Amino acid sequence: MTVAGSAPPSGRMRSLVERGPGGPTDPRSWRSPLRGPWLTSIFAVVLLVGLPVLIVTGLLSYAAYDPALGGSNDQTPGAGLLASYIWFDWFTSPSWLYRVNQGTHVLLGIALIPLVLAKLWSVAPKLFEWPPVHSVAQALERISLLLLVGSILFLLVTGVMNIQYDYAWKFSFYTGHFYAAWVFIGAFAAHVALKLPTMIRSLRGRSLREELRTSTADTVAEPMDPDHLVSPNPAEATVSRRGALALVGGSSLTLLALSIGQSIDPLRPTALLSPRGRSYGDGPNDFQVNTTFGEIGVDPTETESSWRLRLEGPDGRSVTLRREDLLAMAMVTEELPIACVEGWSTSQVWTGVRLRELAELVGGREADSVFVESLQRGGAFSTMSLTGKQIRAAKTLLALKVNGVDLSLDHGFPARMIIPAAPGVRNTKWVQKLTFRGGS
Amino acid sequence: MSGGGRRPRLYGASAWHLLALLGCFALTGYAVSRLRDDPALLRITLWFVGAAVVWDLVAGPLIALVDRLLLPLRSRPRRVGLLNHVRVPALLSGLLLVVWAPVIFQRSEQTFRLKAGLDQDPYLERWLVITAVLFAMSAAAYAVRLRRAPH
Numbered sequence: 150m151t152v153a154g155s156a157p158p159s160g161r162m163r164s165l166v167e168r169g170p171g172g173p174t175d176p177r178s179w180r181s182p183l184r185g186p187w188l189t190s191i192f193a194v195v196l197l198v199g200l201p202v203l204i205v206t207g208l209l210s211y212a213a214y215d216p217a218l219g220g221s222n223d224q225t226p227g228a229g230l231l232a233s234y235i236w237f238d239w240f241t242s243p244s245w246l247y248r249v250n251q252g253t254h255v256l257l258g259i260a261l262i263p264l265v266l267a268k269l270w271s272v273a274p275k276l277f278e279w280p281p282v283h284s285v286a287q288a289l290e291r292i293s294l295l296l297l298v299g300s301i302l303f304l305l306v307t308g309v310m311n312i313q314y315d316y317a318w319k320f321s322f323y324t325g326h327f328y329a330a331w332v333f334i335g336a337f338a339a340h341v342a343l344k345l346p347t348m349i350r351s352l353r354g355r356s357l358r359e360e361l362r363t364s365t366a367d368t369v370a371e372p373m374d375p376d377h378l379v380s381p382n383p384a385e386a387t388v389s390r391r392g393a394l395a396l397v398g399g400s401s402l403t404l405l406a407l408s409i410g411q412s413i414d415p416l417r418p419t420a421l422l423s424p425r426g427r428s429y430g431d432g433p434n435d436f437q438v439n440t441t442f443g444e445i446g447v448d449p450t451e452t453e454s455s456w457r458l459r460l461e462g463p464d465g466r467s468v469t470l471r472r473e474d475l476l477a478m479a480m481v482t483e484e485l486p487i488a489c490v491e492g493w494s495t496s497q498v499w500t501g502v503r504l505r506e507l508a509e510l511v512g513g514r515e516a517d518s519v520f521v522e523s524l525q526r527g528g529a530f531s532t533m534s535l536t537g538k539q540i541r542a543a544k545t546l547l548a549l550k551v552n553g554v555d556l557s558l559d560h561g562f563p564a565r566m567i568i569p570a571a572p573g574v575r576n577t578k579w580v581q582k583l584t585f586r587g588g589s
Numbered sequence: 590m591s592g593g594g595r596r597p598r599l600y601g602a603s604a605w606h607l608l609a610l611l612g613c614f615a616l617t618g619y620a621v622s623r624l625r626d627d628p629a630l631l632r633i634t635l636w637f638v639g640a641a642v643v644w645d646l647v648a649g650p651l652i653a654l655v656d657r658l659l660l661p662l663r664s665r666p667r668r669v670g671l672l673n674h675v676r677v678p679a680l681l682s683g684l685l686l687v688v689w690a691p692v693i694f695q696r697s698e699q700t701f702r703l704k705a706g707l708d709q710d711p712y713l714e715r716w717l718v719i720t721a722v723l724f725a726m727s728a729a730a731y732a733v734r735l736r737r738a739p740h
Binding site for chain 2: 173227228229230231259262263266269270273276283284285286287289290292293295296298299300302303306307309310313314315316317318319320321324325328329331332334335336338339342343365387388392396399400403404407421422423424427429437438439440441443444559
């Protein structure tokens with residue numbers, strides 16, 4: 150402090166206003182010699198590539214539910230214009246499309262956590278900048294930065310909790326993640342628009358190759374910058390920029406290495422901390438379950454010999470089939486993934502009847518959609534609609550068997566849907582009724 | 590303030606700056622307006638603001654404080670520093686703990702048992718083993734550096 154005891158109160162007051170209350174508002178209290186526009190821009194350029202991938206895969210995942218069909222397909226029915234980018238029916242091939250999309254979304258999201266935190270660390274002095282506001286422009290920009298930081302952290306927190314079944318926030322994950330994503334998209338776009346020139350200039354200011362050769366002993370602060378990221382009072386370096394980059398990159402790779410097994414069957418045991426790294430055993434039905442029959446109120450007696458599948462056509466024609474009737478139809482075997490919105494997935498060999506064959510029985514081959522009803526009582530996905538494109542896809546099955554044996558009760562016995570390239574929850578289990586609608 | 594602080598113009602930046610920010614606020618405003626009748630809006634807002642506040646005002650300063658306490662471990666002339674051999678495994682272990690906290694602390698075991706038919710017993714132990722391996726690797730690297738250091 151430079152305020153002498155003899156200074157008049159008004160001077161002290163002026164000093165407080167001009168210099169701030171001290172502590173973090175004093176730029177000299179930020180000691181790291183690594184902070185500076187170059188380091189921030191290195192983190193930024195990685196995020197500039199990674200975050201748009203998260204945005205695109207996230208928007209595609211929402212489209213993969215075909216929300217235009219309404220009902221359970223649309224978990225955010227109030228979306229309005231925010232859903233208007235979906236002008237297409239979701240794809241049915243390649244069958245691994247959703248698996249790759251969602252695996253990328255979740256794994257990349259996890260791997261980017263260290264980058265986001267490092268980026269926030271690198272600009273932390275800006276949060277406490279004094280005076281907090283010096284122009285209208287800067288005040289507005291600070292509000293947009295609150296939206297940016299709040300939304301990215303919100304998306305990471307809700308995503309990471311959702312894949313671990315921790316719903317402490319007590320709102321629908323779909324609602325929170327979807328609307329926060331749009332806030333993020335706007336704030337991210339504005340931030341890039343305003344900061345891209347600074348980022349490019351900062352990256353050009355120093356050579357990456359040079360930094361990667363610089364040891365801790367030779368690491369000094371960047372030249373003072375107009376954005377006040379560089380400490381005016383740098384301490385001696387305890388780590389080089391090379392070391393800091395290795396730490397952040399290594400953290401990302403560690404998180405990725407310990408998660409990727411949830412999406413790749415042979416690597417599953419390596420996903421040590423993921424709930425989807427667990428094995429159920431070696432049997433044909435021993436793969437990941439996301440809704441047990443006990444959870445969702447399926448009465449096992451209803452799945453036994455009394456079970457019937459009811460088909461209804463667009464013109465009201467109806468057919469009722471026993472499981473033996475289905476087994477007597479043309480059986481098809483396909484290897485198809487179950488890929489959850491939570492990012493985990495598993496590929497299995499399914500045997501069953503083509504949905505389009507069932508549609509044919511009630512004159513629904515050209516239907517616009519089919520409404521699938523489960524025996525399950527309650528749950529957000531006890532009914533689900535499929536598009537005409539999905540009805541007619543050769544690989545869309547009403548599966549009766551998996552890996553050569555009958556489905557287990559947890560995997561949907563007596564019959565479940567398997568749809569190529571679609572999110573896991575669209576593969577309705579314990580199917581009891583199919584209503585084909587529309588078309589001619 | 591020493592120069593550059595106050596600009597003569599009313600707004601303080603270019604029209605492009607204003608346009609970009611207005612676009613951002615319009616999108617946020619629209620998203621919020623779609624949720625205005627949803628009781629979830631208040632909770633979502635709390636978690637949204639809470640996430641930023643907890644990171645900026647609690648987690649960030651806490652990490653900085655702990656790091657400052659480790660400073661005596663840094664290298665000195667004629668001494669190999671222990672600092673980064675503590676920092677790196679501690680940071681990785683802490684990161685894994687924060688990311689996988691729900692399963693490590695078995696917060697969601699009941700839900701997971703219903704949904705997947707599995708418990709969450711192994712995760713705390715696994716995290717501890719990973720942490721031990723990280724520190725052991727770091728200690729081994731330190732031992733190698735000590736041996737190589739000139740006496």
